[in-house]
Amino acid sequence: SSEKKAGEDCGFYDExxxxxxxxxxxxxxxxxxxxxGHDFQVFLQPKVSPKSGETKGAEALVRxxxxxxxxxxxxxxxxxxxxxGNICRLDVYVFEKVCALLEKWEDMGKKLIPISVNLSRxxxxxxxxxxxxxxxxxxxxxxxxxxxxxxxxSIFLEENQIDIVKESIRQMHKLGFRCSLDDFGxxxxxxxxxxxxxxxxxxxxxxFFQDMHSEKARDVIACLMELAKKLDVKxxxxxxxxxxxxxxxxxxxxxxxxxxxxxxxxxxxVFEERFLR
Ligand code: C2E
Ligand code: MG
Ligand code: MG
Ligand code: MG
Numbered sequence: 001s002s003e004k005k006a007g008e009d010c011g012f013y014d015e016x017x018x019x020x021x022x023x024x025x026x027x028x029x030x031x032x033x034x035x036x037g038h039d040f041q042v043f044l045q046p047k048v049s050p051k052s053g054e055t056k057g058a059e060a061l062v063r064x065x066x067x068x069x070x071x072x073x074x075x076x077x078x079x080x081x082x083x084x085g086n087i088c089r090l091d092v093y094v095f096e097k098v099c100a101l102l103e104k105w106e107d108m109g110k111k112l113i114p115i116s117v118n119l120s121r122x123x124x125x126x127x128x129x130x131x132x133x134x135x136x137x138x139x140x141x142x143x144x145x146x147x148x149x150x151x152x153x154s155i156f157l158e159e160n161q162i163d164i165v166k167e168s169i170r171q172m173h174k175l176g177f178r179c180s181l182d183d184f185g186x187x188x189x190x191x192x193x194x195x196x197x198x199x200x201x202x203x204x205x206x207x208f209f210q211d212m213h214s215e216k217a218r219d220v221i222a223c224l225m226e227l228a229k230k231l232d233v234k235x236x237x238x239x240x241x242x243x244x245x246x247x248x249x250x251x252x253x254x255x256x257x258x259x260x261x262x263x264x265x266x267x268x269x270v271f272e273e274r275f276l277r
Contacts, residue, residue, distance in 0.1 A: 012069065012076075024080050030066075031086050035093060039065045042097045043265035044115070046275045047236055047258045050250035055275040057114045059150070059258060060098050061265045062090065078120070087120040088129070094118075095133055098147065099140040101268055106141075110276045114178060116148035121155040124164050127171075134175045144176035150203065152182040162196070169198055180236070185224075194231060202228050206239025206259075212248055225252045 013020035034040060040062055047057040064072040081087040098115045105112055123129045137144050149172060155165055172179045180201035181194075185208055194202075204224060211217045228235045237249050240259030249257055263274065 027072075027077055027080060028084060028086070031081070034064065035089065039067075040090065040093060041065060042094055042101075042268060044268055044271040045258055045265040046263050046271070047256040048262045050246050050254060050257050055113060056256050057116065057148070058271065058275070059116045059265075060094055060118075062094050063265075082120055082122055085122060088122050088126075091117065091120055091123065092129075092133070092136070095147075096136050096140075099137050099142045102142045102146050103140040105272070105276065110272070112143075112146055113276075114146045114148050116150050116178075116180060118150045118152070118182065121152070121161070124155070124161060124168055127164075127168070130168065130171050130175060130177075134177075145178060148178035148180055148200070150180050150182040151199075153184060153186060162193070166196060173198065180234075183238070194227075194233075199233060201234040201236055201255075203236045203238055203258075206237075209237060209240060209245050209249075212245055218248060218252075221248070222252050225254055229253070 013023055041064075043061045043063055044058040045061060046055045047059065048054065049056050062074055064077060066072050078087060081090060095117050098117055102112060102115065133147075134144060137147060151165065151169075155161060169179055178200045180203055181197065181199045182203045183205045184202050186205035202224075204221075208217070208221055208224070212221075225235055234255045236256045236258055237245075237254050238258055240246060240249070240257045240261050242261065245259075246257060246261060266274070
C-alpha cells in the first residue's frame with residue numbers, strides 16, 4: 001500500500017533520448033500481453049467528506065506492474081498510449097474492473113459508493129463508446145449512477161470538441177452515469193464553459209490549495225465553492241495533504257476531499273478494509 005508521490009519517478013529515461021524512444025517502443029509492444037495478463041491494476045483513492053469524515057466516493061487510478069521495472073505510474077505511459085489509441089482500451093479495462101468491484105461489494109452487502117474513472121479525450125471521437133460502457137455495466141448488474149466519468153480540462157483544448165463533449169455529457173446522463181470536470185483550474189480556464197456543461201462535480205486542482213496562508217488564495221477558494229453551490233455542482237478538492245487545508249475546506253463547505261491526508265491510492269482489497277462499511 002505504500003505509494004510514491006505522483007510524478008516522483010516520472011520517466012526512467014530523458015524525454016526524447018534514444019533510450020526513451022526504445023523504452024516507449026517496448027511499452028507499446030508489451031501493452032497487449034500486459035492487458036491480457038492483468039499487469040494493469042486498479043488502485044482506489046477515497047473522496048472524503050471533511051464534515052463527517054465519511055468516504056463518499058473513490059477514484060480509480062491505474063498502475064502498471066512491469067516484470068523488471070516494477071510499478072510504472074500513469075504519467076509515464078498515458079501520454080504515450082494517448083498517441084497510439086491504446087488508452088481507449090485501457091480505460092475500458094479499468095472501467096470493467098471497477099464494475100466487477102462494485103458487483104462484488106454489492107454481493108458482500110457493503111454500502112456502495114460511486115467510483116469514478118478517468119476518460120481520455122480520445123474516446124470522444126467515437127460517439128458509440130458510452131453505449132459500450134453501459135452494456136458492460138449491465139453485464140455486471142451495476143447501477144450506472146454508481147459510475148462516474150472524470151473529464152480533464154484539457155478535453156476542451158480543441159475548439160470543435162466543445163459540442164461533441166456537450167453531447168457526450170447529455171448521453172452520459174441519459175444512461176444514468178455521473179460526470180465530473182477534473183483538474184479544474186490547472187491550466188486553460190473553463191469558467192466560461194461551466195455554464196455550458198452540465199457536470200455533477202467539479203474537481204478543483206491542487207494548485208488552488210497550495211498556499212492557503214494567503215488571504216487571496218482563501219478568497220478564491222471560497223468564491224469557487226459559492227459558484228459551485230449556485231450551479232448545483234458538488235466540489236472535490238484535489239491533492240490535500242495538510243490538516244489546516246482540511247480545516248479551511250470544511251469551513252468553506254467543500255463537499256469532498258481527495259488527497260494524501262486521508263489516503264494515497266491503494267489496491268482494492270486495502271481500500272475495502274479501510275474505507276468500506
Ligand atoms: P488525476 O485524475 O487528476 O488523478 C489524481 C492524481 O493526483 C493521481 O496521480 C493521484 O495519485 C494524485 N494525488 C492524489 N492525492 C494527492 C496528494 O495529496 N498529493 C499529490 N502530490 N498527489 C496526489 P496518478 O495516479 O499518478 O495519476 C496521474 C494522472 O493520470 C491522473 O490525474 C489521470 O489524469 C491519469 N490517469 C490515471 N489513471 C488513469 C486511467 O485509468 N485512464 C486515464 N485516461 N487516465 C488516467
Ligand atoms: Mg481524475
Ligand atoms: Mg449482482
Ligand atoms: Mg485531477
